[in-house]
Amino acid sequence: MEGIKDRIFRFLIFLCASTVILIAAGMCITLFINSLPVLKHMGVSFILSSDWDPVNNKFGILPFLVGTLITSFLSLLISLPFSISTAILLGEYLRKGRMAIFLQNIIDLMAGIPSVIYGFWGLLVLVPIVQKVEIKLNIIPYGVGIFTASIVLATMVIPYTASIAREVISLVPDDLREAGYALGATRWEVIRCIVIPHAKTGIFAGVLLAFGRAIGETMAVTMIIGNRNQIPKSIFAPANTMASAIANQFTEATSDIYVSALIGVGLVLFMVTVIINYAGRYIIKRLEIK
Amino acid sequence: MKRLLDIFVIVCMIFIYGVCWSQSLVLTGAGATFPYPLYAKWFYVYEKITGVKVNYQAIGSGGGIRQLINRVVDFGGTDAFMSDKELSRSPAKILHFPTCLGAVVITYNLPGKPVLKLTPDIIADIFLGKIKKWDDSRIAKINPDVKLPNLDIVVIHRSDGSGTTFIFSDYLSKVSKEWKERVGRGKSLNWPIGLGGKGNPGVAALVKQIPGAIGYVELIYAGQNNMPVALIRNKSGHFIKPTMKSVSLAANISIPADTRISITNTDAEYGYPISSFTWIIFYKEQAYNGRSKKRAKALAELFWWMIHEGQKYNEKLLYSRLPEAVVKKAEAIIKDMTYNGKSVLK
Numbered sequence: 001m002e003g004i005k006d007r008i009f010r011f012l013i014f015l016c017a018s019t020v021i022l023i024a025a026g027m028c029i030t031l032f033i034n035s036l037p038v039l040k041h042m043g044v045s046f047i048l049s050s051d052w053d054p055v056n057n058k059f060g061i062l063p064f065l066v067g068t069l070i071t072s073f074l075s076l077l078i079s080l081p082f083s084i085s086t087a088i089l090l091g092e093y094l095r096k097g098r099m100a101i102f103l104q105n106i107i108d109l110m111a112g113i114p115s116v117i118y119g120f121w122g123l124l125v126l127v128p129i130v131q132k133v134e135i136k137l138n139i140i141p142y143g144v145g146i147f148t149a150s151i152v153l154a155t156m157v158i159p160y161t162a163s164i165a166r167e168v169i170s171l172v173p174d175d176l177r178e179a180g181y182a183l184g185a186t187r188w189e190v191i192r193c194i195v196i197p198h199a200k201t202g203i204f205a206g207v208l209l210a211f212g213r214a215i216g217e218t219m220a221v222t223m224i225i226g227n228r229n230q231i232p233k234s235i236f237a238p239a240n241t242m243a244s245a246i247a248n249q250f251t252e253a254t255s256d257i258y259v260s261a262l263i264g265v266g267l268v269l270f271m272v273t274v275i276i277n278y279a280g281r282y283i284i285k286r287l288e289i290k
Numbered sequence: 291m292k293r294l295l296d297i298f299v300i301v302c303m304i305f306i307y308g309v310c311w312s313q314s315l316v317l318t319g320a321g322a323t324f325p326y327p328l329y330a331k332w333f334y335v336y337e338k339i340t341g342v343k344v345n346y347q348a349i350g351s352g353g354g355i356r357q358l359i360n361r362v363v364d365f366g367g368t369d370a371f372m373s374d375k376e377l378s379r380s381p382a383k384i385l386h387f388p389t390c391l392g393a394v395v396i397t398y399n400l401p402g403k404p405v406l407k408l409t410p411d412i413i414a415d416i417f418l419g420k421i422k423k424w425d426d427s428r429i430a431k432i433n434p435d436v437k438l439p440n441l442d443i444v445v446i447h448r449s450d451g452s453g454t455t456f457i458f459s460d461y462l463s464k465v466s467k468e469w470k471e472r473v474g475r476g477k478s479l480n481w482p483i484g485l486g487g488k489g490n491p492g493v494a495a496l497v498k499q500i501p502g503a504i505g506y507v508e509l510i511y512a513g514q515n516n517m518p519v520a521l522i523r524n525k526s527g528h529f530i531k532p533t534m535k536s537v538s539l540a541a542n543i544s545i546p547a548d549t550r551i552s553i554t555n556t557d558a559e560y561g562y563p564i565s566s567f568t569w570i571i572f573y574k575e576q577a578y579n580g581r582s583k584k585r586a587k588a589l590a591e592l593f594w595w596m597i598h599e600g601q602k603y604n605e606k607l608l609y610s611r612l613p614e615a616v617v618k619k620a621e622a623i624i625k626d627m628t629y630n631g632k633s634v635l636k
Contacts, residue, residue, distance in 0.1 A: 053480035054451075055473070127499055140442050142485060143499055227449030227486025238485050244449075248488060251350035252451025252477040254376065 028270060035264035037257055046264060052229045054249070059261035061268060063231045067239035068272070070146055070232065071221065072214040075153035076207060082154075083161035083210070084203065090162075091169030091199075092191060104166075111159035119223035122152040127224065134236055142226060145238045149225040153217060157210035164209065168202025169195055201287045208280040215273060218243040242269040315588055320347040321354020321367030324392055324453055324508060325568045328609050329367070332600045340595075342588050351453050352477070358384065358571055361579055364589055365572040369453025370460075370477070371550040372571065383574040385627070387620040388549050388567035389596055391610035393509040393537040394458045395564070396520040399497050400424065404436040406520045407529045410555070410563070413522070414466035416504060417445055418473075419483035424502060439502070446496045446505030449486025451477040457566040458506050461554035509537065510608040524563040525555055532562045538610040540565035549619055565610075570596070577630045586627065590634045593624045 039046060042059055049060025086107065094100040127143035134141040172195050180190040196203075226238020227248065242265050253259045319329075326348035333344035346367070349357075354366035359380050371386055396408060412428055415421045421428065425438040448455045456477045463470040473479050485500075487493040490511040497503040497517070509532050512519050521529040530536050540553050540561030555563050570593065576586035597612060597620045604611045612620065627634045 051480070054478045055476040055480065058480075123495060123499075131499070140444065141500065142444065144485060144496065222449065222488055223492065227488070228484065229480065240449075240486075248450040248486070249478050250451075252352040252453075254352040254355060254477070 028267075031263055031267040031270055035260055035267045038260040038264045041257055042261075046261075047268065050231050052245075054253075054258050054261075057255070057257055059257075059264070061242070061245075061261075061265050063229050064240055064242045064245045064265060065268065065272070066231050067146070067225070068215060068241040068243070068269070070239070071149050071153060071225070071241060072211055074146070074150035074235075075157060075214045076211055078150060078154035079158045079161065079210065080207070083158045083206075084165060086158070086162040087165030087169055087203070088191060088195075090166040091172075092187075092195065095170065107159045107162055110155075111163070115156065115217060115220040116223075118152050118156050119220035122148060122220065122224040126151060130236075137236075139234075139236055142236070142238055144224050144226040145236050146225065146232050147235050149221050149239075149241075152220055152224055153214045156217065156220065157214050160210040160213055161203070161206040164206030165199070165203040168199040168206075171202075172198045201284050204280070204284055204287060208277065208284075211276060211280075212273060215276070216243055216269070218247045222247060242266075242272075315341075315585070316343045316345055317365070317585070317589055317592060318345045318347075318363045319354075319365045319367060319570075320349050320357045320363045321571075322351045322369045322453060322568055323348040324369050325367060325390060325609065327510075328390060328604065328607050331603050331607060332596060335603070336592060336595060336600075340591075342592065344592060350451070352451065355571070358573075361573075364585070365570050365593075367568065367570055369566065369568050370456045371552075371567075371569055382578065384571050385574050385623050386548060386550055386569045386571050387593065387597065387623045388569050388612060388616060390601075390604050390612065391537050391541055391565055391567055392457075393532050393540075393562055393565040393610075394454055394461070394506050395509050395512045395517075395532045396504065396506055396522065397494070397497055397512055397517040398504040398520065399499075399501055400441075400518075401439055401501070402437075403518045404433075405518065406436060407432050407523070408520045409523045410461075410465035414462050414469050416443055417447075417462065417482070417484070418466075418469060419445070441502035444500050444503040445481075445484030446493050446500070446503050447479075447481050447484050447486055448493060448506075449488050450492075452489075453477065453566075453568070454490070454506065454508055455479060457554060457564060460552050460566075461564045464552075464555040509534075513608050522563055524559075524561060525557055526559045528560060530560065530562045532564075534605055534608065534610045536560060536562040537565040538613060541567070541613050541616055545616055545619055547619060547622070549616070549623065567616075572627070574626060575628050575631070576634065583629050583634075586629045586634050590624055590627050593627075594621075594635065597621065597624070 038059055045060055047065065048062060050062040051058045051060045052063065090100060090103060094103065126148055130148050131141040131143040176194050176198065177190055180194045221241050222244035225240060225244060227240050227244065228238040229240050232239040246262050246265050250262050253262055329346050333346060337343050351368040351370060354368050355372060355376065357363045358366035372384065377384055396413065398406065409432060412421065422443055424441045424443055430438055456475060459473065459475040459479055463475045473482065485496055487496045490507045493505045493507050494511065494515060494517065497505045519532055521531050523529050540556040540558050542558040542561060543553065543556055545551055553565055553567065556565065572589065597617050601611050625633060625635050
């Protein structure tokens with residue numbers, strides 16, 4: 001009897017696991033097939049042209065691609081000091097006690113807030129502040145743009161990196177820490193020379209997860225990025241991202257080639273995510289060997 | 291656990307029963323978001339009077355056209371009439387009739403909330419990025435009473451594809467040759483300058499936040515939110531304030547029998563120049579996919595009600611009424627509906 005149960009169980013988990021793979025592959029294939037018309041129509045200039053003109057059936061997605069990459073990387077850059085500090089605080093200094101639980105809860109809460117609320121906050125609170133800065137710097141006070149969007153994205157991704165980094169930091173064996181202290185290291189030296197090197201692959205995985213969130217964020221970004229389909233010339237300039245372009249234009253896209261172009265944007269977004277994930281895996285591996 | 295399951299089963303049964311019961315006659319429609327508040331009111335009242343339920347999903351004009359072509363819905367709603375090319379793609383003949391009128395207004399953020407007058411060429415040049423400052427001599431010349439600040443003009447447009455953008459760009463294409471060549475008309479455009487906001491609220495939020503901003507929103511939205519609106523010079527040379535009356539007047543021109551006409555830059559003497567119809571679209575031949583004759587008849591009666599009794603709700607909800615001449619045209623179109631070749635309404 002045990003054997004049959006075992007076999008059924010094995011069959012079931014194989015079935016479920018392969019379904020997941022099938023769905024992922026299916027999505028990729030659907031995106032590819034549906035974007036074929038626009039790829040044929042535009043060729044390489046689909047990715048290299050910065051001319052997005054649905055009226056004349058010209059679809060160049062370079063501005064969206066650039067906008068997506070800049071906002072995602074910038075937001076990671078802004079968020080990193082905050083998320084790593086939070087993780088070290090929770091993993092090293094405040095490992096137990098009410099304060100630790102309270103902080104951890106707040107971080108989890110931040111991860112759970114719907115993105116449209118971040119967008120609102122950005123539009124109502126952050127935009128006027130950025131406008132004041134822009135007036136001081138003597139540029140047109142749009143308020144919305146890459147800078148504002150990156151700050152809001154950074155706020156959104158902090159909990160992702162922070163939670164995972166805290167987890168891996170607290171997994172660093174205490175023996176190592178104690179050995180460091182025994183050798184006369186200060187707390188700072190222990191963190192810098194023992195804890196961080198030991199936890200860096202895990203921290204990097206957290207950063208990768210945060211990147212995935214930042215690159216696909218739609219609602220919050222579309223509210224505060226300015227939605228201008230041009231390659232941004234400065235950090236305060238309005239721009240657009242791939243996810244935001246799809247969400248904005250899909251409902252009213254009537255012609256077949258237009259729909260295909262938007263699906264093509266989806267395909268590129270998918271590819272970028274895959275590439276960055278693989279690059280990330282590669283870096284993690286390199287980090288592990290050292 | 292078992293009690294939970296029982297509750298679940300009961301809820302499911304109620305739901306299924308509800309669906310089956312109401313299936314007696316539910317007409318479905320999908321499309322334009324612009325007339326949705328009016329349609330929602332109409333269909334609510336109509337169900338109370340006749341018992342016929344109408345389910346209208348405001349998914350956007352493009353979606354409405356697609357769903358009608360795929361024959362998923364009984365009727366579609368659209369802010370831009372279907373082009374000949376789009377009509378040629380449908381499996382059978384599609385008819386249009388207008389239900390009400392809407393307008394696009396120009397709103398702005400200037401200190402002191404002055405009432406501005408604008409001419410078509412100034413509007414085109416602002417949105418093309420050629421007029422960059424508010425104290426430009428051309429704007430000052432037709433607004434001698436307004437003290438215009440030395441502010442940069444920040445253009446705000448819609449970031450999402452929308453019928454509002456279509457109507458606005460249709461107008462600009464008619465009044466400016468350069469606009470027609472460089473940008474053209476469409477639901478999403480390759481904007482020469484400016485920032486995009488999602489939906490009317492998105493545009494309004496940006497206009498309110500950025501000093502010196504100018505944008506376009508639906509008349510209804512501007513009215514509900516007390517936004518300043520510009521008077522626009524029409525073809526006859528009058529500066530027209532966008533009101534329900536002036537929008538309705540814009541339709542006082544000769545309308546073709548199929549009602550597919552753009553009334554922007556209207557010839558009507560006191561008509562507001564950026565006005566437009568919004569249409570209902572349906573199949574002329576109603577016998578398809580095994581639909582019943584009863585269903586076709588209910589649909590025709592609903593349409594008839596919309597252009598007659600329904601019109602009295604328009605102005606309360608800030609939509610302009612159809613002029614009498616247009617109602618006559620719409621009547622003819624609804625009477626054109628057939629079931630197996632025989633007309634549905636006598």
